[in-house]
Amino acid sequence: MAGEPQADCLFCKIVTGEVPATVVRETATTVAFRDINPQAPTHILVIPKAHYADAASLASAEPTLAADVLREAGEVAAEEKIDGSGFRVVFNTGAGAGQTVFHAHAHVLGGRGLQWPPG
Template structure:
């Protein structure tokens, strides 16, 4: 696990060092397609600022989690899944499946999503 900004894949995507299929750019966020999609729509929404996980982003008290949720709504509208429904998932820690330690929301939709998820 790394939370070093210089080693962070998503920080490198935000700065353009690593290419990604960007679907939406906000002032504080970037949304791009997941390279291993788990649904017809699978977009990652990340803040431009580095936080290792959603818990640390929420604890910072700067509204970044709210911003990710707002951007998810806009991406869902653009992708045509806002009306049928979508899921926004945050994995926090290795035990939950987090593999990149830069907070990111997984926006999933375009198919039925069962519960419980995993």
């Protein structure tokens, strides 16, 4: 069921502490942690504690929780001091877009020039 923890989900296991992560922020509804394969000097994932497969299903089911994730992305950028130089927030949706963990998550990237279009 959407929103419920999934036993086979890596990010659900990070939420419960079953899998370690370098957590940089945590709220009642979100967890932010450093990406293990960073694509920029600052690369942090912000996830909802509730399980939704992707950003679209999260936003459809719980728009307030989706807003929490976006707000935390901004807070992470400020704490990492990349808010002034610019940062990118990316949601990959589906395997064809590069999503590898099917638990909604935002990538917060910064600390270097980020050209457009990406990839």
